[in-house]
Amino acid sequence: MIRIIDYGVGNIQAFLTLFKRSGISAAKASAADDLQDATRLVLPGVGHFDHAMQRLNDSGMKPELERLVLQESVPVIGICVGMQMLADSSDEGTLPGLGWVPGRVKSFASDPVTAGLPMPHMGWNTLNIKPSSSLFQSGFDDEPQFYFLHSYYFDAKDKSDVAASAHYGADFDVVVSRGHIHGVQCHPEKSHHWGVQLLKNFAEFG
């Protein structure tokens, strides 16, 4: 079953509702014991990077998550700040990230090209997808639109990890996939049929 990591940050209920409607078995995990039956993992997150990292560190689940993802190769998808946590570090905070996908989280405001744009980057934007990516393997024939709400973005070190990008003043990495480890900056749980399809693909092919 898919386990949604409940560490006090992020919209757990939206994912549970979406998976239930799609006929996919999912439940939240609030402690390390809950993770034992996980065949896939969802790491949600909103708000400040350090706050989210601290909550995950304090949750007691981090060692078990690292074992499942890095040793057992259980597929995982990080969403929004959950995606940013996959990085090595973030300009928003001082705590180290999980370091599962090489990269650094940067601020739109610190880049002169994007500094003058309204912040946060809020609303619906078009994704330029790499069709070979497992998250876009099925059901992405039209121009996919996803909902964004963020001021920081993941800058992947190895661009072959990038599965989709979008444009806001400049192109930026939106989806990363490094083997069975995935991250999505936008909100599939709030992106209508496109988001449902992405999460279904994760459940099937991720």
Add this chain to the structure above:
Amino acid sequence: MLRSRIIPCLLLHDGGLVKTQNFKDAKYVGDPINAVKIFNEKEADELMVLDIDASVKGVEPDFKLIEKLAAECRMPLCYGGGVSCAEQAAKIVAMGVEKVAVSAAAIENPVLLTEMAAAVGRQSVVAVLDVRKKKGFFSKGSEVCTHNATRVVKQDPITLARSLQDAGAGEIVVNFVDHDGMMQGYELDYASEFKQALSVPVTFLGGAGTLDHISQLVQRLGVVGAAAGSLFVFKGKYRAVLINYPNPQKKLDLCRDAVGING
């Protein structure tokens, strides 16, 4: 490319949805959960739900209803009404609501926005300003009002909007009271002044009666939030209640004009 957001705005009153004209004459338009279901099917960009009783009555938000709305809502949701502290905002965000809107409480005490931003991130903090033409025969200019337009704020609306942005709001919603329910178009000139003065996303509400009105706003201002109440709940000149929303292609056509202006 980022495109403009077209946002149905729903008003909660006595547990049901209503639509007002100039903040008065609330007409019952239906059940909130049912409306959310319909906007799900129509793939609306975002929903704004404002409880117009909570602040006036001085009661806290109806958390049970918000939880139900959030569970049903498959698009981004902004809730406003009766929120007076950061703890309430955090509770609402934890229920799965993307954004929490405040008006009177933030105008009286802008530190509330700073505290909310610290608790939920500024991307989830929205300040709503109800703006109208000054009343009185010799008065010129506009003013901000609160408590369903029964109290007046002294500060200039744009100065106030900027100070709320600086205090921690990640989005400003400007609601033109005189245009509420009139369906005669947005107040484009003044909207443009707000947009230029602010560095966070801005959403305008009040006046949209046709999709052309939204198109005019987008053409004039670029990427913007275009919110409307009457447009999406009434049909025809007799204001028959019928929930409607542009289909995906129509929506893209409406927003295409603005592509490239910014973002």
